[in-house]
Amino acid sequence: ELGKVRLKAEGDLPEKSAILSVCTREAFELQFDSRRNVIDPDFGDASGIDVDAWGAATRGLVAKAIGELSHERMIKPLAKGAGKYRIIADRPGVEYTFEAKRFGLDHWEVEPLSVQRLVQEKTSDLGGQEFILDFRTSLAIPDSQMMTYLEEVNATLLGDAYKILNERWDSRSLVRAGMLAIEASMTAGHPCFIANNARLGFDIRERTSYAPESGKDIHLVWVALSREQAQFWHVDEEVDQRSFLERELPESDRERFYQVLRHRGVDPEDYLWIPVHPWQWENLLVTAYARELAQGRMIYLGQGVDSYQPQQSIRTLFNRSYPTRHYVKCSLSILNMGFYRGLSSKYMSVTPAINQWVAQVVERDEFLGVTGFGVLRELAAIGAHQPLVQEAAPPGHHSHKLLASLWRESPMTKVRPGQSLATMASLLHIDKGGKSFIGELIRSSGRNPEEWIKCYLIAYMAPLIHCFYAHDMVFMPHGENIILVLEEHTPVGVFIKDIGEEVCLFSRPDSLPEKISRIVVDVKEPIRLLSIFTDVFDCFFRFLVPILDEQLGVKESVFWKLVADVIHNYQDQHPEYGDKFALFDLFRPSFALSCLNRLQFANNQQLIDLSDPGGALQLAGELTNPVAVYRKPQPSVVGAKG
Secondary structure, eight states: OOOOBBBEEEEEOOSSSSEEEEEOOOIIIIIIIITTOOOHHHHSSTTTOOOOOOOOHHHHHHHHHHHHHHTTTTTOOOOTTTTEEEESSSSEEEEEEEEEEETTTTEEEEEEGEEEEEEEEEEEEEOOOHHHHHTTHHOOOOOOHHHHHHHHHHHHHHOOOOOOOHHOOHHHTTTTTTHHHHHOOOOOOSSSSSSOOOOBBOHHHHHHHHHHHGGBBOEEEEEEEEEETEEEEETTTTTTTTHHHHHHSSSSHHHHHHHHHHHTOOOOEEEEEEEEEEEIIIIIHHHTTTTHHHSSSSEEEESSHHHHEOOOTEEEEEEESTTSEEEEEOOOOOOEETTTTTOHHHHHHHHHHHHHHHHHHHHHHHHHHHHTTEEEEEEEEEEOOOOOHHHHTTTOOOOGGEEEOOOOOOOGGOOOEEEEEEEEGGGGOOOTSOOBBHHHHHHHSSSSSSHHHHHHHHHHHHHHHHHHHHHHHEOOOOGGEEEEEEEEEEEEEEEOOOOHHHOOEESSTTTTOOOGGGBBBOOOHHTHHHHHHHEEEEEEEHHHHHHHHHHHHOOHHHHHHHHHHHHHHHHOOOGGHHHHHHHHTOOSSEEHHHHHHHHHOOOOSSSSOOOOOTTTOOEEEEETTTTGOOOOOOOOOOTTTO
């Protein structure tokens, strides 16, 4: 027996002798499936799409669409009775009926099993694409983008059906399964977006190879590019790529890659090495860099031996072979949720410097240290230059983002014994049996729900408030960008990531180097607090509240009172920011409703301009601020004149 391949027999063929061996299906899958992305044939031919899973995915998506479009005030449900509603579609003779619970922030928790589509008062089959077309006028999706958006809806349904059919862990077992199992089990990423899981560009084989929910390993492709067309950046400008990769690449890979270059008759020192996502290489780079390949300015080195697992941020890969090595984030030019997911060499050029400056601010801040707030730095990056693309493609075009990568710190280097990690997206996860992950986490902690929530808010929200008031600094703190640090299943801190592209400063401190000045943005004062109101309250807490209410009995008013308490405690501890507390009032009666689906409808290929994050906002009136009722009364001034 050689590994799992069993020696069977020897035999003579017409021209030679041969050893005949066989490998069982089970042995093949154990030995090769995760390493070489050989796909389960049931999904390779799409026969694994089950009618029941498709139906459940469709009901879930239509229920979500009703809730989010009602929230964004694009459709208006009409009450039929206690908890029962109807919506009149734009298409004549079509209406929808459903049951829903109403929560603060104008949130609609629609029961998927209750949704019915009626055509001329007769029940008709539900469909995700049909729903969009039923409300075509109200949604105002440009004709030029309608077919792409409909494709995104169907692709999202395909991904949701796959997740339903392939659930490996229920919420209870997931609590102890570890960070990577949690990453591969999530179903509720970016909850505001209806089409949040399209990944247009993947075929069925690639979807079941490279999507986070597949849990399968990826081996990076490595290419060498002439130093004339590539550049490497590191937080320490004295560190070159060769010394950096001595710690990140196995010696066997490095020796093999050097041999390839020597065999091609070139000097290895004239080239930089770039890790590439296999999909990007096969689908785009061979064509885009055909000239460079033909002329030897780009050379294919081969696949690395380390195994990587896709994370919830699909182009970010975790090193499973050596967990303390860096994440690698690669260009992956699929269309997903409003962007082609490439990486810009222009942005990569200052990414390490941005991360280093932000990390120093965080590390020197005593309050952030006490709350356990940390940054996962993007320490190194590499990007390719294509002069013809720079000349021909308009700014923002995805052709500028075909070939770049970065290396980000692994959280495994920062956790202490007894601590575990979980993506914050997990707090919105509900398994196929209807059990929430947060519910099982709280039960496993032995704490009462209110005590656990308070620990979570101190670890997550308090640092974000402090960064806003103390440093005029904001992040993109959605579920996929936050990693919870847990002790005894209770949050004691968080790591925030995706710093280089998403951190913003509202004012320029003296310590900020000129070369990273792009992170200073000009945003009007009323919009600035949306970094808390929209990103934290509306885009995360709004979805957490119904889970806490329905599965743990924590009433909405109790949750928002806990949020208000954390804000009050912070303000009491930091009276030096009193003027800012008044100017940027977290207890104001209402705030602007920022609509993410409206953004995607308007331009599903570039949601926003990263250089002007406030410029493209789609606002639709105001939302009542759920913590406003907990404002502390102002002390009366004795003897004041009327």
